[in-house]
Amino acid sequence: MKKFLWKKFSITNDSRNNPIFFHKNPVERLGFLFYIIYICPMDEIIKHIQKFISLNNDEAEIVLSYFKTETFKKKQLLLQENQTCNKQYFIIKGCVRFYINNTKGIEQTLQFGIENWWITDYLSFQYQTPSHFNIQAIEKLETLSIDRTSFEELLERFPKLEKYFRLVIQKSFGASQVRIHYLFTMSAEERFHHMNNMFPEFIQRVPQYMLASYLDFSPEFMSKIRAGKV
Amino acid sequence: MKKFLWKKFSITNDSRNNPIFFHKNPVERLGFLFYIIYICPMDEIIKHIQKFISLNNDEAEIVLSYFKTETFKKKQLLLQENQTCNKQYFIIKGCVRFYINNTKGIEQTLQFGIENWWITDYLSFQYQTPSHFNIQAIEKLETLSIDRTSFEELLERFPKLEKYFRLVIQKSFGASQVRIHYLFTMSAEERFHHMNNMFPEFIQRVPQYMLASYLDFSPEFMSKIRAGKV
DNA sequence: TTGTTTTCTTGAAGTAGTTCAAGTTTTTTG
DNA sequence: CAAAAAACTTGAACTACTTCAAGAAAACAA
Numbered sequence: 001m002k003k004f005l006w007k008k009f010s011i012t013n014d015s016r017n018n019p020i021f022f023h024k025n026p027v028e029r030l031g032f033l034f035y036i037i038y039i040c041p042m043d044e045i046i047k048h049i050q051k052f053i054s055l056n057n058d059e060a061e062i063v064l065s066y067f068k069t070e071t072f073k074k075k076q077l078l079l080q081e082n083q084t085c086n087k088q089y090f091i092i093k094g095c096v097r098f099y100i101n102n103t104k105g106i107e108q109t110l111q112f113g114i115e116n117w118w119i120t121d122y123l124s125f126q127y128q129t130p131s132h133f134n135i136q137a138i139e140k141l142e143t144l145s146i147d148r149t150s151f152e153e154l155l156e157r158f159p160k161l162e163k164y165f166r167l168v169i170q171k172s173f174g175a176s177q178v179r180i181h182y183l184f185t186m187s188a189e190e191r192f193h194h195m196n197n198m199f200p201e202f203i204q205r206v207p208q209y210m211l212a213s214y215l216d217f218s219p220e221f222m223s224k225i226r227a228g229k230v
Numbered sequence: 231m232k233k234f235l236w237k238k239f240s241i242t243n244d245s246r247n248n249p250i251f252f253h254k255n256p257v258e259r260l261g262f263l264f265y266i267i268y269i270c271p272m273d274e275i276i277k278h279i280q281k282f283i284s285l286n287n288d289e290a291e292i293v294l295s296y297f298k299t300e301t302f303k304k305k306q307l308l309l310q311e312n313q314t315c316n317k318q319y320f321i322i323k324g325c326v327r328f329y330i331n332n333t334k335g336i337e338q339t340l341q342f343g344i345e346n347w348w349i350t351d352y353l354s355f356q357y358q359t360p361s362h363f364n365i366q367a368i369e370k371l372e373t374l375s376i377d378r379t380s381f382e383e384l385l386e387r388f389p390k391l392e393k394y395f396r397l398v399i400q401k402s403f404g405a406s407q408v409r410i411h412y413l414f415t416m417s418a419e420e421r422f423h424h425m426n427n428m429f430p431e432f433i434q435r436v437p438q439y440m441l442a443s444y445l446d447f448s449p450e451f452m453s454k455i456r457a458g459k460v
Numbered sequence: 461t462t463g464t465t466t467t468c469t470t471g472a473a474g475t476a477g478t479t480c481a482a483g484t485t486t487t488t489t490g
Numbered sequence: 491c492a493a494a495a496a497a498c499t500t501g502a503a504c505t506a507c508t509t510c511a512a513g514a515a516a517a518c519a520a
Binding site: 100102103108110111121122123126132133155159160162163165166167169170171172173174176177178179180181183184185186216 | 328330332333338340341351352353356362363385389390392393395396397399400401402403404406407408409410411413414415416446
């Protein structure tokens with residue numbers, strides 16, 4: 001039901017220029033209001049922004065207009081190695097992995113992303129250089145995306161968003177440091193149990209072999225840990 | 231010689247209220263001008279900021295006034311585990327390591343910092359929570375430091391610095407991702423040679439055992455790699 | 461529902477690293 | 491400059507993981 005409405009009312013970049021969407025008469029906008037308040041998952045990004053900085057309703061609408069909804073099928077790539085990353089994605093629904101192909105041709109997961117997370121290769125996005133990374137949908141995925149140009153425009157129009165993005169990246173960076181900490185201080189088994197305790201629901205969502213590579217051991221070893229055979 | 235002058239003219243936070251320093255008469259300020267233009271390493275931070283955003287001379291002086299020069303002896307700690315990190319440091323001269331004590335009581339380096347780098351535990355600094363990390367001077371160290379409160383004030387006074395700090399952190403985050411990439415795809419020996427090729431001058435500056443832990447292998451193994459005995 | 465693909469399991473053999481302990485070299489300090 | 495401290499080296503024994511190969515189970519598509 002939710003999903004049906006979501007698709008039906010799906011708002012694209014063009015909404016920015018759609019007079020109905022921005023019409024001030026509340027009756028005429030009823031459908032959209034309902035959509036925005038009760039159903040629209042796009043609302044999540046506004047809530048997320050408002051956790052870090054203030055943003056009133058009018059601003060929120062304009063901010064939203066800079067984003068495009070983009071959906072991906074399971075296994076579809078959002079970014080491929082050697083391509084330049086020209087979008088930043090905010091995950092509305094679903095799950096992605098950020099991975100590389102190592103020298104033996106095995107895919108190694110560096111990061112996962114779930115609802116309300118930003119995902120992109122910041123270096124490639126910022127400096128428009130080819131990426132070393134792949135980003136792939138693990139589940140059917142709904143995102144809000146913004147390209148490099150719109151992103152610049154958005155930040156120029158709302159400089160206070162600089163603060164929002166600074167804080168978002170700061171958090172990601174912090175998480176990345178803590179991750180290295182865990183890789184360095186825990187044994188394979190400890191890393192698995194730690195992950196298991198911290199994110200019990202999450203580990204249900206991704207194939208074991210991806211989790212194994214994220215925790216930096218082989219899928220076979222994961223199997224043995226789970227079976228208590230180590 | 232340089233060092234002597236540096237010490238002699240060392241500018242502290244109090245400079246903000248020092249009428250001589252900000253006096254507009256160029257003759258009276260000659261010493262300081264000379265200092266600022268030819269000797270003052272504080273200038274480096276301004277140059278660094280100007281690489282990312284525009285900043286005129288008047289602004290630069292005010293920005294500088296928010297910082298304090300702080301020096302550390304070799305081995306001195308800038309931040310200790312379990313303390314809350316309440317400063318952000320910009321390194322003028324010297325070298326630091328960002329490390330943890332692992333479960334076996336061995337110190338494991340997660341990051342190095344050299345001239346023109348920012349170093350702090352961003353999570354602890356931002357959310358004022360106890361840090362998991364230590365930051366230590368590896369060489370005699372000169373920094374510019376800014377505390378949490380001054381940092382907030384600075385950003386409020388110059389909102390465009392939000393962009394600067396966003397870009398700085400973005401770069402650090404990118405570097406951290408690339409680092410994990412290397413850890414995952416290269417063997418110990420490859421990681422060493424890669425580091426050797428990329429930063430030949432840097433590896434001269436730090437003890438081998440710190441480098442070994444940064445590259446995630448034992449000091450003994452480093453020794454064997456270097457001797458070609460592996 | 462059935463066939464196909466993807467994911468997970470298991471044990472045996474192998475290896476890239478660690479750990480330990482003792483000695484040597486280099487750097488720092490008074 | 492000598493003494494002390496810190497950093498580096500070496501080889502032998504060990505181990506936490508990997509790799510391989512083959513089969514079982516689960517998920518997916520037609």
